[in-house]
Amino acid sequence: MxxxxxxxxxxxxxxxxxxxxxxxxxxRNFGVSPGSSVExxxxxxxxxxxxxxxxxxxxxxxxxxxxxxxxDTFEVDLDDCGPMVLDALIWIKSRVDxxxxxxxxxxxxVCGSCAMNIDGGNWLACTRFIExxxxxxxxxxxxxxxxxxxxVPDLTHVFAQYEMVEPWxxxxxxxxxxxxxxxxxxxxxxDGYYECILCFCCTSGCPSHWWNGDRFxxxxxxxxxxxxxxxxxxxxxxxxxxxxxxxxxxxxxxxILNCTRTCPKGLNPGKxxxxxxxxxxxxxx
Amino acid sequence: MDRYRFLSPLSRASxxxxxxxxxxxxxxxxxxxxxxxxxxxxxxxxxxxxxxSDYQAxxxxxxxxxxxxxxxxxxxxxFWHMALGLxxxxxDYVHGEAKLWALLAMRFLCVGxxxxxxxxxxxxxxxxxxxx
Ligand code: SF4
Ligand code: SF4
Ligand code: FES
Numbered sequence: 001m002x003x004x005x006x007x008x009x010x011x012x013x014x015x016x017x018x019x020x021x022x023x024x025x026x027x028r029n030f031g032v033s034p035g036s037s038v039e040x041x042x043x044x045x046x047x048x049x050x051x052x053x054x055x056x057x058x059x060x061x062x063x064x065x066x067x068x069x070x071x072d073t074f075e076v077d078l079d080d081c082g083p084m085v086l087d088a089l090i091w092i093k094s095r096v097d098x099x100x101x102x103x104x105x106x107x108x109x110v111c112g113s114c115a116m117n118i119d120g121g122n123w124l125a126c127t128r129f130i131e132x133x134x135x136x137x138x139x140x141x142x143x144x145x146x147x148x149x150x151x152v153p154d155l156t157h158v159f160a161q162y163e164m165v166e167p168w169x170x171x172x173x174x175x176x177x178x179x180x181x182x183x184x185x186x187x188x189x190x191d192g193y194y195e196c197i198l199c200f201c202c203t204s205g206c207p208s209h210w211w212n213g214d215r216f217x218x219x220x221x222x223x224x225x226x227x228x229x230x231x232x233x234x235x236x237x238x239x240x241x242x243x244x245x246x247x248x249x250x251x252x253x254x255x256i257l258n259c260t261r262t263c264p265k266g267l268n269p270g271k272x273x274x275x276x277x278x279x280x281x282x283x284x285x
Numbered sequence: 286m287d288r289y290r291f292l293s294p295l296s297r298a299s300x301x302x303x304x305x306x307x308x309x310x311x312x313x314x315x316x317x318x319x320x321x322x323x324x325x326x327x328x329x330x331x332x333x334x335x336x337x338s339d340y341q342a343x344x345x346x347x348x349x350x351x352x353x354x355x356x357x358x359x360x361x362x363x364f365w366h367m368a369l370g371l372x373x374x375x376x377d378y379v380h381g382e383a384k385l386w387a388l389l390a391m392r393f394l395c396v397g398x399x400x401x402x403x404x405x406x407x408x409x410x411x412x413x414x415x416x417x
Contacts, residue, residue, distance in 0.1 A: 146288075160294035211377050215300055247307040247376070254373070280308050 009257045011266045023120055034068075041070030044096050050077035055136035056088060058100070061147050069147070072097075073136060085133065086114055086125035089151075102151040109264065112199035116141055116151050122201035124264045142204035144213065158200050161217050164243070165225040170236035186232035193227035193272060195265050196220065202259035202269050208252045215248035219259035219269035222250065226272035229279060237279075245280050310369060317366035324359040344409060353410040360399040360406070368395035 007017070029037040041060055046053045053075050061069040074092050081091040086104055093100045102125070103113040109127040117140040118128050130137070145153030171180075203209050203218035217225070225244060228234050244250045250273070259269040331352075335343050346352055368391065375387045 156294045157297060160298035163295060164298050208377070214297070242305060243303045245305050245307055246303040247310065249303060251307040251311050252377070254377075277311065281312060284308055284312070 009260045010268055010271070012261055012263050013266060014261075016261075037068060039068050039070045041072035044072060044074045044092075046075035046077050047080075047095075050075070050079070052078040054078050054088070054130060056092070057136045057138045058089075058092075058151070059140045060100075060150050062099075062149060076130075078130065081130075083129055083131070084126050085118060085128045085130055085137065085139070088130055088137075089125060089139070100151075101149045110197055112197035115199035115201045115204070115264070117143055117204075122205050122262045122264075124199060124201070127264055142200060144204055144210045145200075153204075155200060157213070158203050158218060158220065159198075161203075161221040162198065162224060164217065165221050165228070166236070166240070166243075167224045167228060169228070169231065169234055170239075171233065172235055180233045182232055189230045189232070190227060192267055193223060193230065196223055196227070196267055197265060198224075199264065201262045201264055205258045205262045206253075207256055207258065208254060212248060212252050215246075216252035217244075217249050219253070219273065222253070222276060223267065223269040223272040226276050229276065238283075241276075241280055241283060244276060250276060250280075310372075314366065314369045317362045317369070320358070320362045321366060324355065324362055327355060328359055347406075348409045348412065350410065353406050356406045357403050360402040364395045364399040368392060371395070 032038075038059065056074045056076060057071050058074060059069060060072050074088075074096060076088045076091055080095075081087050084107075086107055089100065089102055090104075093102075102116070104126065105111040105113045107114075107126045109124050112124075114125040115122060116125055117138075118125065119134050119138050122142060125139075139151065141147050141151045142153045145155065145158075148154050169180075198220060200218075200220050202223075203213075203220045206216075206219055208216050209218040222244075225240060229237055229240055253270075253273045255270055255274065257270045260267075260271070263269060331346070335346060338346070347356075371391045372388065375384060375391060379387045
């Protein structure tokens with residue numbers, strides 16, 4: 001069900017209250033360093049016999065050419081192509097330009113590979129319908145990441161931040177003979193958190209991570225931190241909180257909720273972070 | 286992030302480790318925000334109530350013990366909250382050496398201005414207010 005008109009965003013299926021500006025009203029490439037500004041690229045017309053045509057503006061960057069990134073326009077024959085943005089990218093790669101580079105694996109929204117910026121918002125290319133996009137659809141890589149090629153961002157740092165929250169079960173008690181038991185309510189505490197596919201749509205969209213991403217862990221890593229803090233089988237809550245309680249690592253989140261707005265799995269990283277802050281408060285008295 | 290240094294990804298991400306602080310700041314921000322709600326309402330309502338008063342009547346109100354205490358609390362809450370908030374804004378957007386100077390200037394104002402206000406409130410209370 002699509003919820004509208006909410007002040008506090010709880011999930012990405014809530015339509016924004018006000019959409020006065022589709023994007024912040026400054027010129028494109030404003031303040032961008034000369035080597036990163038995006039230039040007009042090539043036009044790749046549709047095949048001659050195509051009738052239903054849709055244009056895609058796609059960000060291209062090739063580190064082997066000493067050139068700026070560019071925006072290529074591809075015309076896609078919709079009658080020859082599947083319904084999703086990822087289908088269009090695959091169609092382009094196999095029919096038009098084999099050098100177009102992007103990550104994908106599962107094509108069903110569970111691997112997190114195909115996260116990219118579609119019409120200004122981060123989403124998975126495989127779960128976004130082409131018919132829901134603008135014309136031309138604008139496809140950029142995830143924001144605020146260094147770009148390896150075309151739509152492939154360098155995720156090294158965000159995965160290192162994920163590693164920092166030690167995302168595994170920690171227990172000093174000797175391992176039980178059988179599985180570790182959990183009450184249904186305790187198991188339910190993981191709902192809305194264990195589903196995270198680490199696509200980093202949220203971290204890439206977080207303004208705090210843009211300005212202080214070297215020290216702020218970002219919503220993806222913090223949602224995972226909460227997923228382990230709230231796991232009744234885990235025994236390391238104290239150590240976990242020690243490592244999180246830091247003006248930058250945790251408290252740099254200002255509850256802007258871009259993360260929750262963009263999560264393509266409908267999760268709420270903003271709430272997870274608020275829960276961590278509440279847990280720290282509880283520990284203090 | 287200093288991308289030209291040869292640091293392992295984990296070393297970049299862990300930096301200098303956790304400061305094990307930040308809760309007090311976050312909590313004080315919330316406490317002062319809550320305290321400011323009734324104090325601001327009281328202040329605004331009082332000003333409106335006295336919009337028709339002459340100078341003498343206003344000074345009599347401003348010098349009353351309850352007014353003085355509430356005024357001092359308002360000044361403390363307001364500037365404390367402001368200092369905490371501005372600190373976050375500066376830490377967010379100002380990087381490098383400028384950050385230290387911006388924080389120092391901000392703190393100077395956020396400590397100095399409420400002292401001015403408190404002295405003013407006290408001098409009215411003790412009948413030392415300057416004549417118009
Ligand atoms: S709620 Fe926090 S983590 Fe999410 S976008 Fe805002 S600042 Fe970033
Ligand atoms: S919380 Fe959502 S947006 Fe963030 S990494 Fe997980 S699935 Fe992706
Ligand atoms: S291809 Fe796996 S999430 Fe899109």
